Amino acid sequence: MCGIVGYAGPASTGRSSVLEGGAGPDSGGEALAAVLEGLRRLEYRGYDSAGVALVTGGEDGSERSLSTTKRAGRLARLVEALDAEPLPASSTAIGHTRWATHGGPTDANAHPHTSADGRLAVIHNGIIENYATLKADLQAEGVEFASQTDTEVTAHLLGRAAAAALAEVGADGGPADAGEALAEAMRRVCRELEGAFTLLAVHVDAPGVVVGARRNSPLVVGLGEGANYLGSDVAAFIGRTRSALELGQDQVVRITADDVVVTTFDGAPVTPRAFSVDWDAAAAEKGGYDWYMDKEIHEQPKAVADTLLGRTDASGALVLDELRMDTAVLRRTDKIIVIACGTSAYAGHVAKYAVEHWCRIPVEVELASEFRYRDPVLTERTLVVAISQSGESMDVVMAVRHAREQGAKVLAICNTQGSTIPREADAALYTHAGPEVAVASTKAFLAQITACYLLGLFLAQLRGNMFADEVRTVLRQLHAMPEAVQTVLDRTEEVRELARELVDAKSVLFLGRHVGFPVALEGALKLKELAYLHAEGFAAGELKHGPIALVEEGQPVFVIVPSPDSRDSLHAKVVSNAQEVRARGARTIVIAEDGDDAVLGSADLVIRVPRVPTLMAPLVTVVPLQVFAMEVASAKGLDVDQPRNLAKSVTVE
Known part of the structure; x- marks a missing residue:
């Protein structure tokens, strides 16, 4: 839930802080500039302090000495405090932006937390599950606590362990010995902790050293020239280097300006996997848009195109060599279970329709938070598909582990290289949406649907459910979707005007059938997340089974109408549903394809999208709903990118 950054390097390089108008190089030198730059890019992970x-x-x-500054509220408040009381230049720093779990968003609960002797500072992402027991033991020994957080326990434990380890080094030890002593203290403490945590620590007696550790929570290393970095996401250091190292489970890392050393919690040396980040710092900036979300909505054609890129050979056949899963496993799969949360779960719902149609394999879609608590039936012939933008959603992580314990194979669909879920899965299929900074997901949703469709086509090709020319036909349809999405984006002014008109609405309903049903759910979720409005998505066929009781005069109802070419007269049924609610006073906003005049008699407003194959429709029909939610929130004066109570990466259960 939190963003963390660490820096070890020169105290001054002449660079300026990217935070304009505050905390420039006169405060804290290069270390503070690097950390604040990273925190700004990670603030989407938490903004309580x-x-x-x-x-x-x-x-x-x-x-x-150890210099710390922390403030409740947005990062801007911290920058103001640093401007008011500048810190001395330094070559070593850690920084944190918090989403509160234990203890409210106050100055006292903000990170970093310091040890009792004031010589060590620590920051933390995750939850220490046994902190209450550890805290009680420390209090019994006379240790006083200044906060309500679980993190402060680690500060006191690390301070004590570091003092002992440094004493073992003795006065004759050099900086390298002091750094290793701090790393050893981290290893000792981590073996005591239970739960999910990424920890970074600095110590007065180990200058130039930052030590980190991870269990069930993300941490990556950035390799710079004359400086090294730690972060909960590569965005923390992308403005300075694209070279990174992937840290595994239960590992401790020690960085200095010119060295990186990784071990297990037991001290065994580790050679981490190196990778290169394929997007640059500009990709994390707003690019002239008012909101990151607006920028990311407009990046959706590229996100779909990039997810398709390189996945066909010269003949047009589908190739997914990156899966690295035994094809025999995929051929014998007799059931697929999709596990995901929120928007990713709705992407899985969309995929269910396509995969069952193409592959004739039953597909279940499960909320990851409920999955392992219902004792699911899994066998070695079950393929579990875990979908996550961040790759760190703890509910999905735990569901993946449960599935593997039960003998099922797990395939991850993820947007973030080096994250926990693809590392722990048997295989991974990466989307290539690029960084998604806004908390409410947009382009990741379209990229996930695209990746799921690639997986479904690959299975159909592999298992002989579709002929090669049929697969190529669908791939051509997918490759045409970026242009179709762009067409929708070029027409959004009408949707924006509607949003401003409905800014005072108290409730909005969304109706859909077939692949339009998960689109309705996603449209409602976006409006809840961004505008804090009551919004519900329903399967249109369920109207007369209860939800129609909600319809009253003036009630806005979005209706996602399928193509007139859809099977089983589905189009006519949904048009009829629109007429039903309109007859009861609803204001019907119909999303329909170009040229579909059959909807005119049941619509107060028609929002047009290009004609596309039925299974591709969610890639275009969801876009107006994203824009609508964003524009309502903006018109209400709300923070579109950082809605209240939400964080981008939900790293606790």
Whole structure:
């Protein structure tokens, strides 16, 4: 739930802070500039409070000390505090932006937390599940706590362990020995902790060193020239380097300006996997849009195109060599279970219709948070598909582990390289949507649907459910979708005007059938997330089974109408549903294909989308709903990118 950044490198390089008008190079030097730059890019992970810790002094003969500044609220409040009371230049720093779990968003609960002797600072992402027991033991020994957080327990434990490890090094030890002592202290403490955590720590007696650790929570290393970085996401250091290292489960890392050392919690050396980040710093900026979400909505044609890129050979046949899963496993699969949360779950619902149609394999879609608690029936012939934008959603992580324990094979569909879910799965299929900064997901949703469709076509091709020319036909349809999505984006002014008109609405309903049903659910979710409005999505055929009681005079109802070419007269049925609610006073906003005049008699407003094959329709019909939710929130004066109570990566259950 939190963003974390660490820096070890020169104290000054002449760079300026990217945070215009605040906390420039006169405050904290290069270390603080690097950390604030990373925190700004990670603020989407949590924005209840922010703080930094620097090891300062020593270069000019002055005594080294630990300097910390933290504030409740947005990162801007921290920057204001740093401007008011600048910190000395430093070559070592850690920073944190928090989404509150234990203890409210106050200055005292903000990270970093310091040890009792004031010589060590620690920041934390995740939850220490046994913190209450550890805290009680420390309090019994006379340790006083200044916060309500679980994190402060680790600060006191690390402070004690570091003092012991440094004492073992002795006065003759050099900086490298002090750094290794801090790493050993981290290993000792991590073996005591239970739960999900990423920890970063700095110590006065180990200048130039940042130590980190991860269990069930993300941490990556950035490899710079003359400096190294730690972050909960590569966005933390993407403005400075694209070279990164992937850290595994239960590992401790020690960085200095010119070295990175990784071990297990037991001290065994580890050689981490190196990778290169394929997007740049500009991709994480707003690019002239008012909101990151607006930018990301407009990036959807590229997100779909990039997810398709390189997945066909010269003959047009589908190739997914990156899966690296035994094809025999895929051929004998007799059931697919999709596990995901929120928007990703709705992408799975869309995929269910296509995969069952193409592959004739039963597909179940499960909320990951409920999956392992209902004792699911899994066998070695079950393929579990885990969908997650971040790859760190803890509900999905735990569902993946349960599935593998039960003998099922797991395939991850994910947008974030080096994250936990694809690492722990048997195979991974990456989307290529690029960084998604806005908390409410948009382009990741379209990329996930696209990746799911690629998987479904690959299975159909592999198992002989479709002929090669049939697969190529659908692939051509998919490759045409970026242009279709762009067409929708070019027509959004009408949707924006509607949003401004309905800004005072108290409730909005969404209706759909077939692949339009999960689109209705996603449209309602976006409006809840962004505009804090009551919104519900329903299967249109369920209207007369209860939901029609909600319809009253003036009630806005979005109706996602399928193509007139859809099977089983589905189009006529949905048009009839629109007429039913309109007859009861609803204001019907119908999303329909170009040229579909049959909807005119049942619509107060028709929002047109290009004609596309039925199974491709969600890629275009969801876009007006995304724009509508964003524009309503903006018109209400709300923060579109960081809605209240939400965080981008839900790393606790």
